[in-house]
Amino acid sequence: MQKQKLTWGEALKVYSRPKVLGMFFFGISAGLPYLLIFSTLTAWLRDYGVSRTTIGFSAWIGITFSIKFIWAPIIDTLGLPFLTRWMGKRRSWILVSQLGIAFGLFAMSRINPQLALPTVFALGVLVAFCSASQDVVIDAYRIEAVDKEFQGAMAAMYVFGYRVALLIAGAGALYIAEYASWSTAYLSMALLMGVGIITTLLVSEPDHYKAKAEGEVFQHEWVDRVLGSGTHGKVSEWFVRAVACPFIEFFQRNGRYAIVLLIFVGIYRVSDIAMGIMANPFYLDLGFSKDEIAQIGKLFGFVCTMLGAFLGGSMVVRFGILRPLILGAAMVAATNLLFAHLATLGPDKTWLAIAISADNISAGISNSVFIAFLSSLVNQSYTATQYALFSSLMTLPGKFISGFSGMVVDAQGYEEFFILVAILGIPAVLLACYIWWRGRDQEALERAQKQQVAPG
Missing domain, CATH: 1.20.1250.20 (MFS general substrate transporter like domains)
Structure with a gap:
């Protein structure tokens, strides 16, 4: 026998849930800065006469996304002063990341690449760092905000919002640059980050304190293995639990x-x-x-x-x-x-x-x-x-x-x-x-x- 399946109406109804709808706007917030420091940036630089060799090196800005695992354990486990108490750990980190992206894009809109190319690259790195950080927190929020059965809908809405944002930051920015200016294009994108900021202020903080018995046992075991039994320093114990254990578990499971x-x-x-x-x-x-x-x-x-x-x-x-x-x-x-x-x-x-x-x-x-x-x-x-x-x-x-x-x-x-x-x-x-x-x-x-x- 086959498992009883939901009707199409019942399956589609999940997309009307507030937290699922919220992921669409988080997807926009996550996708918007990506092209602005990648292909849209290269078009801007080429339009201003920057050499293709220099444009090629701009790809290294994106390496920031490739090393976000370095600071992911900090975002995943530590709170921000004042903001975390007010908004919760996930929402506070998301908000700070979004504000950093908006500031970086606004600052880029004020610069002529022909006169201050290193500054453009530096601001691009800032936007990339804040965007990569936002990705880490939104992934954690998505997993913690709803039960496992709704994760597929959350991911689908996030991807849809992300793709819409890529369209805005790609075609939209090119249209604005064609008929107005590159400065106006980047300023418009900075203002559109308000979509994500408003979403962060409206959604509720997920319950990310649910006990995970297997994980706790695994962490306790490895804290004792690495640091020895007895009393441990807070920093060293946090490092083993938050940084070492995720990697140890993966290698132990797969050999x-x-x-x-x-x-x-x-x-x-x-x-x-x-x-x-x-x-x-x-x-x-x-x-x-x-x-x-x-x-x-x-x-x-x-x-x-x-x-x-x-x-x-x-x-x-x-x-x-x-x-x-x-x-x-x-x-x-x-x-x-x-x-x-x-x-x-x-x-x-x-x-x-x-x-x-x-x-x-x-x-x-x-x-x-x-x-x-x-x-x-x-x-x-x-x-x-x-x-x-x-x-x-x-x-x-x-x-x-x-x-x-x-x-x-x-x-x-x-x-x-x-x-x-x-x-x-x-x-x-x-x-x-x-x-x-x-x-x-x-x-x-x-x-x-x-x-x-x-x-x-």
Whole structure:
């Protein structure tokens, strides 16, 4: 027999819950600053005549997102003076992060990159740090705010809000820059951070003090192992519990296979990220206007990304995680060859639409499947810190490699660059195949168990 399923009406009703709706606006707050220090920033710099080599180095601003696991345990366990007592630990950290983002974007809107490029980069790092911190806290809030059965709806609304924000910060900022100025564009984005700030003030603080017996026992055991039995200093005990235990637990649970998993997490998106930093400069150098980039690259790309995400989620339900994981890695690498072909054609709108469609559908599939994969690696006792580790690691190699993308383009040209980026995706495909081969029996067993009648 199959488990009794909810009707479509009952399933969709969950999206009317206040906390689920709130995740849509938190998604906007999280997604808004990302492109403003990534592809939109590169378009701004290129429009002001900054060299492609220098633009390539701007990708290193994004490394901040890749090392957020370093300070995630602090955010996850410590409160802020005064604010935490008033708002609670999660909401106070979210608010401070949002205010830092808004200030950084406002300050960037007041600067001419031709006159103060180092200041632009410094403010970009500030925005990236505050944005990465906000990501850590919102992940913790999402997990603690509702029961496990509503986590899928919370994640879906968050991703939807995030994608809308990417559209605003991408196409929206380009439109404003085209018809007003880059200063007005960044000032508008700073003001839009008010959406997230208002949401933070309206939502309630989650109950994040629920006892997790297994985690407490595990932490106590390792505090005694590392520090010895007896009385321990508060700082040293906190370090073992909040910083060491999440990593110890992951390696103890997975053994030597943990190294394989971490390598795979690090290389899965290398091809996607390395290509992304040069996308807007490529379109501009090819002869497309900012208006055309916004229409085809952003608006049309948004629809294709959401379609890909839907397909990816459906594939996970139908086939499990591992086989779609291989498909996503292969598609992301292969679509770079379409951009290599476009580089030989010039400003051809039809081929631009084809390349962007394939690229965004592939990205949507791979991202939704990869998020499901990362979630399967997390222990619920250390969700925030472990997820911060995985989400940081998944961008670090790609961000580092993309810093040299401008040098490759200047030396070899765009066609060779995109071919090289496609080749960079091959190791992820091969390792995905190995992970599928190793885990296929376990995944089949889990799918079979889900089809059985729930006990009792």
